[in-house]
Amino acid sequence: MSSSMFFNVTMVLYMVSTCIFFAFLASRNKAVGLAGTYAALFGFLVQTVAIGLRWKESYDQGHGHAPLSNLFESVVFFSWTIVLIFLFIDFKYKYRAIGFFVIPFALFGMAWAQLGLDSGIEPLVPALQSNWLMYHVITCFLGYAAFAVACGISIMYLIRESMEKGGADVQAGGLLSMFPSIRVLDDLNYKAIMIGFPLLSLGIITGAAWANYAWGTYWSWDPKETWSLIVWFVYAAFLHARITRGWVGRRAAILSVIGFAATIFCYLGVNLFLSGLHSYGK
Amino acid sequence: MTTTNKRGFAQEVWDFFCSLKLSIFLLIGLALVSIIGTVIPQGQPPREYLATLSETKIRLYSSLGFFDMYHSWWFILLLYLLTLNLICCSIKRLPRVWKVVSEPVLVMDDGLEKTLANVKDLKLKGSKEELKERMAAFLRAEFAAPVITEKNGEFHLFAQKSPWCRLGVYVVHFSIIVIFIGALVGSFFGYKAYVNIPEGGAINQVQTQSGKIINLGFDVRCEKFSVSFYDTGAPKEFRSVLTVAENGQPVPGFQSRAIIVNDPLTYKGVTFYQSSYGQSDEGSLYHITVRDRKGGAPLKLDARQGERLALPGGAFLSVMEATMDVRPFMRGFDGPGAQVEFTPAGGNPQPFVILSDKYESFNAQHGGDLLISFDGMDQKFFTGLQVAHDPGVWVVWFGCLLMVVGICMAFFMSHKRVWARVTDSGVTLGGSASKNPAGFEICFDDLVDKLDKA
Numbered sequence: 001m002s003s004s005m006f007f008n009v010t011m012v013l014y015m016v017s018t019c020i021f022f023a024f025l026a027s028r029n030k031a032v033g034l035a036g037t038y039a040a041l042f043g044f045l046v047q048t049v050a051i052g053l054r055w056k057e058s059y060d061q062g063h064g065h066a067p068l069s070n071l072f073e074s075v076v077f078f079s080w081t082i083v084l085i086f087l088f089i090d091f092k093y094k095y096r097a098i099g100f101f102v103i104p105f106a107l108f109g110m111a112w113a114q115l116g117l118d119s120g121i122e123p124l125v126p127a128l129q130s131n132w133l134m135y136h137v138i139t140c141f142l143g144y145a146a147f148a149v150a151c152g153i154s155i156m157y158l159i160r161e162s163m164e165k166g167g168a169d170v171q172a173g174g175l176l177s178m179f180p181s182i183r184v185l186d187d188l189n190y191k192a193i194m195i196g197f198p199l200l201s202l203g204i205i206t207g208a209a210w211a212n213y214a215w216g217t218y219w220s221w222d223p224k225e226t227w228s229l230i231v232w233f234v235y236a237a238f239l240h241a242r243i244t245r246g247w248v249g250r251r252a253a254i255l256s257v258i259g260f261a262a263t264i265f266c267y268l269g270v271n272l273f274l275s276g277l278h279s280y281g282k
Numbered sequence: 283m284t285t286t287n288k289r290g291f292a293q294e295v296w297d298f299f300c301s302l303k304l305s306i307f308l309l310i311g312l313a314l315v316s317i318i319g320t321v322i323p324q325g326q327p328p329r330e331y332l333a334t335l336s337e338t339k340i341r342l343y344s345s346l347g348f349f350d351m352y353h354s355w356w357f358i359l360l361l362y363l364l365t366l367n368l369i370c371c372s373i374k375r376l377p378r379v380w381k382v383v384s385e386p387v388l389v390m391d392d393g394l395e396k397t398l399a400n401v402k403d404l405k406l407k408g409s410k411e412e413l414k415e416r417m418a419a420f421l422r423a424e425f426a427a428p429v430i431t432e433k434n435g436e437f438h439l440f441a442q443k444s445p446w447c448r449l450g451v452y453v454v455h456f457s458i459i460v461i462f463i464g465a466l467v468g469s470f471f472g473y474k475a476y477v478n479i480p481e482g483g484a485i486n487q488v489q490t491q492s493g494k495i496i497n498l499g500f501d502v503r504c505e506k507f508s509v510s511f512y513d514t515g516a517p518k519e520f521r522s523v524l525t526v527a528e529n530g531q532p533v534p535g536f537q538s539r540a541i542i543v544n545d546p547l548t549y550k551g552v553t554f555y556q557s558s559y560g561q562s563d564e565g566s567l568y569h570i571t572v573r574d575r576k577g578g579a580p581l582k583l584d585a586r587q588g589e590r591l592a593l594p595g596g597a598f599l600s601v602m603e604a605t606m607d608v609r610p611f612m613r614g615f616d617g618p619g620a621q622v623e624f625t626p627a628g629g630n631p632q633p634f635v636i637l638s639d640k641y642e643s644f645n646a647q648h649g650g651d652l653l654i655s656f657d658g659m660d661q662k663f664f665t666g667l668q669v670a671h672d673p674g675v676w677v678v679w680f681g682c683l684l685m686v687v688g689i690c691m692a693f694f695m696s697h698k699r700v701w702a703r704v705t706d707s708g709v710t711l712g713g714s715a716s717k718n719p720a721g722f723e724i725c726f727d728d729l730v731d732k733l734d735k736a
Contacts, residue, residue: 123512126517126519126543129544197693198686201689209679209682212675215668215670216546216553216555217474218675218678226316226352233312241306274320
């Protein structure tokens with residue numbers, strides 16, 4: 001059994017989970033919502049096994065390393081962290097409808113990794129041969145994932161708000177009755193960012209520590225570093241905006257979506273469009 | 283009149299720097315302008331820019347400081363403004379928060395009770411005194427040790443958990459200032475430099491990025507450099523073996539220390555990082571075999587760079603250039619190869635290429651009576667080291683640690699308070715938390731439940 005097969009199963013399970021969550025929104029049946037969560041959980045477990053297998057496979061090839069080193073591995077890990085943060089929020093707050101807005105991010109990641117990226121296991125180049133790789137990647141991606149979940153919640157917020165403004169009747173049922181209320185969505189958005197912001201801060205700090213250890217400069221204004229700081233500024237603004245009246249609700253939701261767009265650019269855009277470190281050993 | 287105006291103006295300036303809107307504006311503004319520096323390559327030599335940008339653009343960008351954006355006056359100004367804003371905000375709000383932490387409200391009066399989200403009246407049997415003792419024991423066991431106050435014939439108990447976590451925000455703010463101080467210390471008292479050391483060679487000074495020569499006060503010798511590759515051709519390891527010496531004597535513990543990428547060497551606050559390498563022509567030893575075409579034992583010879591080697595029969599040979607692999611230069615050949623200058627006895631110098639003895643017919647084209655082949659060489663490298671001295675780095679790490687602690691205090695901890703008013707008719711319990719009201723509600727209901735059952 002190879003990790004690649006397990007990754008395929010994972011992708012199918014996330015697709016199934018997305019479909020069930022859609023059915024949940026349409027049918028408004030609680031059991032269906034729970035099934036969606038369990039499909040995501042099952043996919044998560046299969047993916048965990050797959051990541052473990054890939055780790056072992058790298059050892060079998062004689063140059064063992066944590067599967068966090070190239071674009072394929074990072075996209076797979078990103079998708080894993082998104083589902084992890086989603087499951088955490090889902091089991092804690094039990095707003096199942098969020099799944100329909102979050103699991104597709106994980107599904108998209110897996111589909112892209114499996115269909116579009118080179119899945120070969122490569123040995124580590126000298127720059128990546130460090131334990132800091134693990135600390136840095138894990139903290140960063142958990143942060144990114146929390147922002148992905150916050151973005152999904154913010155999209156729900158914006159949809160619900162505009163539908164309410166359009167005069168949709170919340171009490172009578174319909175799609176909206178499955179969405180948490182605007183107040184709850186606003187609060188969950190904040191909570192997801194409260195998970196993400198400390199992790200991003202830790203990710204930046206571990207990155208700086210690694211850079212200092214590897215080449216003597218903890219900060220060099222490399223595009224990747226600068227973009228991580230941009231993301232940090234956006235979410236710092238979001239957190240401060242919570243305190244002033246005018247910046248909650250809709251504006252906070254928009255800021256959260258912008259923040260995630262910046263996060264994605266920090267993760268992928270910098271590698272694809274700008275030159276610098278972090279080229280994922282392409 | 284003028285004084286009130288002055289006071290008014292000063293007040294306005296103060297309010298401006300204390301405002302949260304300024305913070306949000308600065309944070310988003312910094313995020314936006316930072317993008318410029320990631321799109322325009324920073325700090326390249328001018329001719330590199332000429333290749334991609336028009337001259338007018340170059341003049342405009344350079345006057346705006348876009349080519350070294352993060353050190354431009356306006357970017358630094360934004361950072362200073364943010365720092366000032368952060369300090370002012372903290373000064374303005376800290377005393378109020380400090381008061382909540384250091385002088386808790388011990389008595390729940392009607393006014394306070396109305397503001398609390400969690401209040402519960404409990405009818406309990408017993409005298410005021412008995413209830414007070416019971417409540418004190420209960421709170422001590424289930425929540426936190428209470429402070430008891432007597433007022434207007436009623437007993438008031440107050441208990442709280444982690445009040446200091448309210449200071450978390452200010453710890454984070456302070457940590458940012460500490461990090462800035464660390465960065466300033468590093469930029470004033472530290473340097474970044476780069477140095478090449480050939481194998482067997484030593485250096486005692488380095489040149490900084492700005493061109494300044496720094497005397498280290500000790501020698502760094504490169505004993506050996508080696509590079510290894512994976513089967514795929516990707517580099518596996520760059521390794522320099524370095525020795526630090528003072529006054530010509532190797533320093534104990536710093537002798538023949540291997541340094542690789544991600545494992546630098548630090549001596550007296552100066553750190554050497556494996557950064558690059560290259561082939562050094564100096565000191566290479568070339569191995570050559572010479573045979574007489576008429577027969578006889580082959581003769582093995584070693585030559586140094588530029589050395590005129592005397593061959594049997596009065597000819598001379600010197601090696602000009604050599605490589606361990608000729609593949610990039612000669613199609614269809616591999617292995618070591620050398621460009622040599624052969625001078626026959628009494629003749630003119632002839633330049634040609636010799637390869638390993640695998641290509642005997644190739645080597646036989648030259649050399650007169652002699653068959654000369656190239657066996658390889660002891661290749662010498664130089665190691666390229668990044669050199670850094672940054673006395674501010676520990677200040678930065680301390681700031682980072684403070685930030686993590688502050689963020690944990692601010693985000694994950696909550697100041698929980700419980701008040702109990704004990705009268706003859708029973709107990710009124712009130713509570714509030716600085717964060718996670720839903721979570722505290724559960725905790726509060728739990729307390730009430732336990733009290734009911736007790």
